[in-house]
Each structure stands twice: as C-alpha cells, then as structure tokens.
Amino acid sequence: MTDETQIPLEVNFDLPQRAEEAAKGAFGVESRARLLNQYFEQNGPVSAENAWLHAYRLLLWIDRRIGLAHCYESDKCQPGRPWYLRSLRFHDWVTQGLGATPDTLQQQIDWLFNQAIQSLTAASETILSQNLGKAAAQRRPFEGRSFPEPGEDPELVDIIVNTLGDFLREPLPADVRRKVSERVTTHLANENKRKNLLGEGFEDTLAQILRRIPAVAQTHEILVRKWLHEIPGFRPARKTMKDRQVDLALVRADGHRILVTAKWSVRSDREEQFRADFADYADLESYGQDFDYVLVTNEFDAARLVRACDNRAQNAPLFSRVVHLNPAGPVVAYGTDARGQVPEMRNRIESKRLISLEAWLTDLMRA
DNA sequence: AACGAAGACTTGTTTGGAAG
DNA sequence: CTTCCAAACAAGTCTTCGTT
Numbered sequence: 001m002t003d004e005t006q007i008p009l010e011v012n013f014d015l016p017q018r019a020e021e022a023a024k025g026a027f028g029v030e031s032r033a034r035l036l037n038q039y040f041e042q043n044g045p046v047s048a049e050n051a052w053l054h055a056y057r058l059l060l061w062i063d064r065r066i067g068l069a070h071c072y073e074s075d076k077c078q079p080g081r082p083w084y085l086r087s088l089r090f091h092d093w094v095t096q097g098l099g100a101t102p103d104t105l106q107q108q109i110d111w112l113f114n115q116a117i118q119s120l121t122a123a124s125e126t127i128l129s130q131n132l133g134k135a136a137a138q139r140r141p142f143e144g145r146s147f148p149e150p151g152e153d154p155e156l157v158d159i160i161v162n163t164l165g166d167f168l169r170e171p172l173p174a175d176v177r178r179k180v181s182e183r184v185t186t187h188l189a190n191e192n193k194r195k196n197l198l199g200e201g202f203e204d205t206l207a208q209i210l211r212r213i214p215a216v217a218q219t220h221e222i223l224v225r226k227w228l229h230e231i232p233g234f235r236p237a238r239k240t241m242k243d244r245q246v247d248l249a250l251v252r253a254d255g256h257r258i259l260v261t262a263k264w265s266v267r268s269d270r271e272e273q274f275r276a277d278f279a280d281y282a283d284l285e286s287y288g289q290d291f292d293y294v295l296v297t298n299e300f301d302a303a304r305l306v307r308a309c310d311n312r313a314q315n316a317p318l319f320s321r322v323v324h325l326n327p328a329g330p331v332v333a334y335g336t337d338a339r340g341q342v343p344e345m346r347n348r349i350e351s352k353r354l355i356s357l358e359a360w361l362t363d364l365m366r367a
Numbered sequence: 368a369a370c371g372a373a374g375a376c377t378t379g380t381t382t383g384g385a386a387g
Numbered sequence: 388c389t390t391c392c393a394a395a396c397a398a399g400t401c402t403t404c405g406t407t
Contacts, residue, residue, distance in 0.1 A: 027400060073380070082389070189398090192379090196400045199377035265378070267393090303391060340387090340390050 026120040027197045029204075035115050036208045046212040048361035052326040053097060055298075055357070058205050059198065059264070060094070061110040063087070064191065069094050069105060071300045071333060086333035090300075093332040112205075113197055117190050149174075153181040160184075200225070203247050203262045206296060209357075210250070215365035220258075221251040228280070233257060233287035237280070244280050248296075252367050257291040258320075266299045266308060278313050292320035296357070300330045302345035309348045322353065323360045 039058060040046065046054060063070040066077050066084065068091040076083040091102060100108045139147065148154075157177045161168060172180070207224045211217045228244045229236040232251055237244065248260035259281060263270060278293055285291065295308055311318040324330070327349045334342050348354040 029401085075380070192398050193400080195378035195398075197377095198379090200401090263378090267378085270378095301391090 026116050027193065027201075029200070031116060031119070032112070032197075032201055032204050035112055036204055038115075039111055040208060040212060046209050048213065048358045048365065051209045051213075051361055052357045054209060055202075055205055055325050056094060056098065057109055058112045059110070059201060061113060061194065062106045069109070071329065086300075086335075089335060090329055090333045093329065097326075112201055113194055116197055117193070120190075120193075121186070149178055152178050153185055156184060157181050198264050202264050202298075206248055206260070206262055209361070210248075210364070213361060213365065216361065219253050219367050220364065223249040223251070228284060231257060231259070233285060233289065233291070234281070235284045235286045237284065244277055246281075250364070255287075255289075256367075257289075258294055259291060260294045260296055262296045264298050266297055266301075266304045271307065271311065274308075274311065274318060275313060278318055282313070293318065294321040294323060294360070295319045296323040296325075296360075298325045298329075300333060302330065302334065303341040305330065305354060306341045306344045306348060309353045321355060321360060322348075323355055323357055325357050327354055327356055 036058070040054075043054070043057070061070050062068065063074055063077060065074055066079070066087060068077070068087040071087055071090045072083045075081075077087050078084060091105065095102050095105045098105065098108050135150070154177075157172070157180055160180060161172060203224055207222055210220070210222050216222075223231060223246070225245050225247065226249060228234045228246055231246060231249050232255065246259050247262045250258040250260065252258070261274065261277065274295070281291070281293065297305075297308070299305055299308070305322070305324070308319065309317075309322050330345065331349065334345075345354070352359075
C-alpha cells in the first residue's frame with residue numbers, strides 16, 4: 001500500500017500530441033493528474049499543517065468582480081453588502097497564510113485552473129487556425145453580404161472604445177476590433193469553466209494530499225470516484241437502485257472504511273444528496289461493520305456548516321466528521337459578528353465537531 | 368475509428384419568499 | 388435590513404452508447 005501504487009498509473013502523463021486532444025481533455029482526469037503531479041513535484045512536501053495551503057494554491061480563485069479571494073456567492077459580496085467586508089477579511093487572512101500581499105495573491109492561487117486554461121487556449125488557437133479553411137468554405141455562400149465575422153461583438157468593443165475616449169489616438173481597425181472582442185469574450189467565457197474543474201479537481205487534490213503524506217498513505221488505501229461496490233464490504237446496487245460513485249474512500253489497513261464526500265461548497269439541494277447517498281451506503285454495507293462518512297468542504301456559510309454538523313441519519317449524526325479546509329477562514333470572515341448561526345458555528349468548532357483538514361489528517365496519520 | 372446525441376454531474380448564479 | 392431556505396437555471400465537461 002505504498003504511495004507509488006496508488007497513483008493511477010494507467011493515466012498517460014505525456015502531453016497530448018494533437019491540439020484537439022489537449023482541448024478535449026483540458027479539465028479531464030488525465031490532465032488533472034498530470035498537472036497535480038507537476039505541482040506537487042515543484043512545490044515540496046505535503047504535511048498535515050500545510051495541506052490547506054496547497055489546496056488553496058491549487059483551487060482558490062479571485063472573484064473578479066470584487067478583486068478578492070472568493071468565499072461566498074458573488075451577489076452578496078458586492079461592496080456595501082455584508083459579505084464584502086467578510087471577503088476583505090478572508091482575503092487578508094489567506095494572503096498572510098500564503099505569504100503574499102493583498103495585490104499579489106492572485107499570482108499565488110488558482111494554479112490548477114490557470115494551467116488548464118493555458119493549455120486550452122493554446123489548443124483552441126491551433127484548432128481555430130486549422131479550421132480557418134473550412135470556415136471560409138462555409139461562409140462562401142454568404143459572401144459579399146457583410147455578415148458579422150466570428151468572434152465579433154460590436155457592443156463590447158464600443159464600450160471599450162468609448163471608455164478609452166480621448167486616450168485612443170485613432171479609430172481601431174476592423175481586425176483589431178475583432179481581436180479585442182475575441183480576447184475579452186474568451187476571457188469571460190473561461191471563468192464559466194471553473195466549476196467544471198472545481199468538482200473533481202477538489203477530489204483529486206484531496207486524494208493527492210492524502211497520498212503524499214506518507215503516514216496516511218502507508219496505512220490507507222486511497223480510492224477516488226470508485227463505484228460503491230468496488231469498495232471492500234459493499235454490495236452492488238440492486239436493479240431498482242442507482243449505482244453510486246463515492247468521491248473519495250479510505251480503507252485502513254485493519255479494514256476500517258471511510259467514505260468521503262468532497263464538496264467545495266454546499267447547497268440545500270446537495271444536502272438531500274448526502275442523505276440519499278448515505279442511506280444507500282448503509283443499505284449495501286455487507287461486512288456488518290461500521291464505516292465513517294466524512295464531509296470535506298470549503299463552505300463559508302455558518303448556517304450551512306452548522307446544518308452539516310447537525311444533520312442526522314436515523315439515530316446518529318449523518319457525518320462522522322465534518323472537515324473544513326480551515327475553519328479559521330469562516331471565523332475570521334465573520335469577525336465579531338454574532339448574528340444568525342454564527343455563534344453556533346463557533347460552538348461546533350469549539351467542540352471539535354467541525355474540524356480542520358489539518359486535524360483530520362493528523363488523526364489519520366495516527367491510525 | 369470517428370462522430371454525435373443524450374444523459375450525468377459539477378458548482379455558481381439568480382430569483383423569490385419567509386422569518387427574525 | 389439581514390439571514391435563511393428553496394428551487395430553477397446556467398454553463399460547462401465527461402461518459403456512454405449507438406450509428407456511420
């Protein structure tokens with residue numbers, strides 16, 4: 001059960017040869033594995049203490065609308081609204097943790113997404129030039145009727161031109177207008193892709209962290225996105241049931257199983273999912289032995305965190321552990337605020353019901 | 368082998384209402 | 388006015404599966 005055997009070796013770590021392949025799987029499992037390996041080779045060892053910093057370097061991003069590290073829904077983060085102050089506090093705190101300055105934090109974080117976007121951009125430019133001939137043929141029947149060029153957004157360019165006003169010496173040539181429009185549109189469109197990387201990217205990041213802490217890797221088998229029945233001691237789903245994939249699972253040397261659900265953030269509809277998943281897990285358990293069900297998250301909302309802690313299945317807490325990348329983050333963000341569920345959240349942290357990634361990893365290392 | 372449609376799945380955003 | 392809750396929507400990617 002060494003570290004080496006747990007890294008998926010079937011994955012091809014070479015750079016894809018053709019541009020289309022690169023574009024196709026830019027966020028896919030192979031790209032992520034390659035990038036994560038690259039990151040951890042360059043950025044040194046992982047420990048229980050620095051794991052949360054690695055996770056933030058890899059996955060945390062700047063909310064461009066406010067220029068601050070993202071910790072809550074963007075509409076509630078707008079200047080003047082409560083979460084703007086909290087975002088400022090979080091930004092300050094995470095900046096210190098990462099040894100950056102408030103204005104250079106951006107360069108320290110969001111590594112995974114930046115890398116993926118870079119290869120995507122390179123690939124799509126190649127594809128674009130490859131398709132130029134085809135596109136010309138497709139446009140031929142419409143020639144001479146001044147159809148808009150692809151990638152052209154006149155309104156957008158007008159906004160830019162009008163804003164620049166007198167600073168612009170001369171009118172922009174058509175090809176420059178198109179280039180500007182294309183670049184900006186792509187930039188904005190890219191932001192929408194982040195969520196696609198964040199979901200499985202978070203799972204992979206956690207798996208890598210677990211595998212790169214020797215004391216954890218030596219005593220646990222670490223499984224990522226396996227079907228439930230692939231995990232020791234669980235039966236295949238019955239015909240009428242849906243097959244369930246488990247985000248992350250740890251099987252301790254003594255056979256004890258820890259099923260992990262990794263959610264960067266939590267929403268009410270996903271809470272239902274927790275309960276449904278667990279009901280199936282419990283139903284299909286075949287060893288007649290207890291297993292742990294752990295939530296790992298970066299949610300910042302006090303009410304949602306408290307609810308995750310208090311969620312019950314039958315007669316016991318739903319989650320054996322509720323793990324936050326670093327609960328100090330939400331605590332700092334809320335400051336002295338005592339409204340709503342904030343005091344309750346502090347209680348859960350105080351009572352070790354809501355624990356840090358560091359504490360969880362330390363615990364696993366002792367197993 | 369390549370292609371394409373359909374479906375699964377992720378997280379973030381928007382909207383609206385109720386409660387405190 | 389803020390907080391909390393719920394639901395629908397958005398915007399992608401990846402996988403699967405049938406067809407060509």
